[in-house]
Amino acid sequence: xxxxxxxxxxxxxxxxxxxxxxxxxxxxxxxxxxxxxxxxxxxxxxxxxxxxxxxxxxxxxxxxxxxxxxxxxxxxxxxxxxxxxxxxxxxxxxxxxxxxxxxxxxxxxxxxxxxxxxxxxxxxxxxxxxxxxxxxxxxxxxxxxxxxxxxxxxxxxxxxxxxxxxxxxxxxxxxxxxxxxxxxxxxxxxxxxxxxxxxxxxxxxxxxxxxxxxxxxxxxxxxxxxxxxxxxxxxxxxxxxxxxxxxxxxxxxxxxxxxxxxxxxxxxxxxxxxxxxxxxxxxxxxxxxxxxxxxxxxxxxxxxxxxxxxxxxxxxxxxxxxxxxxxxxxxxxxxxxxxxxxxxxx
Amino acid sequence: xxxxxxxxxxxxxxxxxxxxxxxxxxxxxxxxxxxxxxxxxxxxxxxxxxxxxxxxxxxxxxxxxxxxxxxxxxxxxxxxxxxxxxxxxxxxxxxxxxxxxxxxxxxxxxxxxxxxxxxxxxxxxxxxxxxxxxxxxxxxxxxxxxxxxxxxxxxxxxxxxxxxxxxxxxxxxxxxxxxxxxxxxxxxxxxxxxxxxxxxxxxxxxxxxxxxxxxxxxxxxxxxxxxxxxxxxxxxxxxxxxxxxxxxxxxxxxxxxxxxxxxxxxxxxxxxxxxxxxxxxxxxxxxx
Numbered sequence: 001x002x003x004x005x006x007x008x009x010x011x012x013x014x015x016x017x018x019x020x021x022x023x024x025x026x027x028x029x030x031x032x033x034x035x036x037x038x039x040x041x042x043x044x045x046x047x048x049x050x051x052x053x054x055x056x057x058x059x060x061x062x063x064x065x066x067x068x069x070x071x072x073x074x075x076x077x078x079x080x081x082x083x084x085x086x087x088x089x090x091x092x093x094x095x096x097x098x099x100x101x102x103x104x105x106x107x108x109x110x111x112x113x114x115x116x117x118x119x120x121x122x123x124x125x126x127x128x129x130x131x132x133x134x135x136x137x138x139x140x141x142x143x144x145x146x147x148x149x150x151x152x153x154x155x156x157x158x159x160x161x162x163x164x165x166x167x168x169x170x171x172x173x174x175x176x177x178x179x180x181x182x183x184x185x186x187x188x189x190x191x192x193x194x195x196x197x198x199x200x201x202x203x204x205x206x207x208x209x210x211x212x213x214x215x216x217x218x219x220x221x222x223x224x225x226x227x228x229x230x231x232x233x234x235x236x237x238x239x240x241x242x243x244x245x246x247x248x249x250x251x252x253x254x255x256x257x258x259x260x261x262x263x264x265x266x267x268x269x270x271x272x273x274x275x276x277x278x279x280x281x282x283x284x285x286x287x288x289x290x291x292x293x294x295x296x297x298x299x300x301x302x303x304x305x306x307x308x309x310x311x312x313x314x315x316x317x318x319x320x321x322x323x324x325x326x327x328x329x330x331x332x333x334x335x336x337x338x339x340x341x342x343x344x345x346x
Numbered sequence: 347x348x349x350x351x352x353x354x355x356x357x358x359x360x361x362x363x364x365x366x367x368x369x370x371x372x373x374x375x376x377x378x379x380x381x382x383x384x385x386x387x388x389x390x391x392x393x394x395x396x397x398x399x400x401x402x403x404x405x406x407x408x409x410x411x412x413x414x415x416x417x418x419x420x421x422x423x424x425x426x427x428x429x430x431x432x433x434x435x436x437x438x439x440x441x442x443x444x445x446x447x448x449x450x451x452x453x454x455x456x457x458x459x460x461x462x463x464x465x466x467x468x469x470x471x472x473x474x475x476x477x478x479x480x481x482x483x484x485x486x487x488x489x490x491x492x493x494x495x496x497x498x499x500x501x502x503x504x505x506x507x508x509x510x511x512x513x514x515x516x517x518x519x520x521x522x523x524x525x526x527x528x529x530x531x532x533x534x535x536x537x538x539x540x541x542x543x544x545x546x547x548x549x550x551x552x553x554x555x556x557x558x559x560x561x562x563x564x565x566x567x568x569x570x571x572x573x574x575x576x577x578x579x580x581x582x583x584x585x586x587x588x589x590x591x592x593x594x595x596x597x598x599x600x601x602x603x604x605x606x607x608x609x610x611x612x613x614x615x616x617x618x619x620x621x622x623x624x625x626x627x628x629x630x631x632x633x634x
Contacts, residue, residue: 070595167581169596207498208581221475223497334597342410346582
């Protein structure tokens, strides 16, 4: 307990010190909300765009803790009592469901989230609100390979040696494998056709990646020229001048939301709601849509930027993207991961 | 007793007091978590409420898991063998070098330790990839006709681990060899032994205690090198650390992750005890 108080005090005073240097502080003492975010892009965007706005408008100090979704859930589970390690989660669907099932997140008070009115239906529920849409599709190097049209192309002889596969450890890998299974006659509960294709491709696979962090390096070094990923990865690489294009598969784009949640034992619930409400504000989402963050807005009142519209179409189109039922996926996932290990092993 | 040191003899209770900070630190941050890990590994359910050996039975009853364990240890052995080949010549050069060259060599030895493991690992992607440094050089020199597959292969992983682990082998080796009495070499040569014989009969046996320490460090570090194994090895080479990571963070199956960790710790410890024993026997041979 005392350690937690110490940590919080330390964070608060650090934020105080930084804030004091950067800008004249508001007269009222600010309350601190500790929010977990994915490292790099998300962490930076929230620190540089959302945090100053929260401080200005609501006298709330936002302290961002960089953690992957799985690590957030793991850390919250590891601390079942006392002050939580952070007040708010930032999750994708798999870990989100685990967090709900394990009682880590609380029900949101809709009255405190007026900006919910603009959020695309289906992108929020009683436990969390989507702040950005992640759209998964194919990425390829237009200078070196033909434009692919769908999931089946990954296994076509003309791309032999050029394809990177990612397994079920990553969320985008999981949704892609489900879509691959469907493209070859399988379903959310029948992954067999996908495994069959993976097994056949193995002698000619370019790389099998464990997670998304390796993919940009593999692509830039010419190890592979085609892989599945989300639009953010493609946009980030393109912004750096890499020859890369995004393709919506002919069978449709799978999409999922990155959602914000409040920890069950947070002691700053009202401020946490303010933080979420600010994150889904149409103007805030317009700012977050700009490079380098390029988060795809969930608020229909935020017009899509031309680059984003080029990738995903419109808000209406996004509402029709393929969404998966994670209550069906999560129980099967351990088995899929294990099976994938065995299939791809050299 | 403590006459050779300038510090006054602290006595038994004093020595305990001197040891206390380290023991407390070790107990709180190593022994206690390790015990906790062992306890968690002996629970049967994800909520960690029912005690039992189900996790170990699950792991040990599957031949695939045995293979992963075996190949993890084999990877350690291969990296040890390769670093040995690199380390001995450098260590001998070090011993024979003058103070200036020694300083330079020491800096070169330590250099890899000064960069973060993540940076080093990603640098290896740039070196080993299809259009990386190695392939470009070989292609432009006409030695190969098509790019070699180096990344995501065991060979690539071993090459990268060799560079990453080399200091751990060199440092103990160099420290033992530089403490060796140079008169021994002179004596050996005066007694008619050639350079090779001196190397084989004098230098190598005397370096064994340092070598054993190096073997232990490299072996333990290479078998547990999660970042290198996953980034350079890729998804097709599966070793124990990746297994632990999958179970612990992706699937939240902490008891199973704990059991895999405990098994890895036991396996590495067994190898360590064996190497230690060899080192001790070797030392006995030198003096006896």
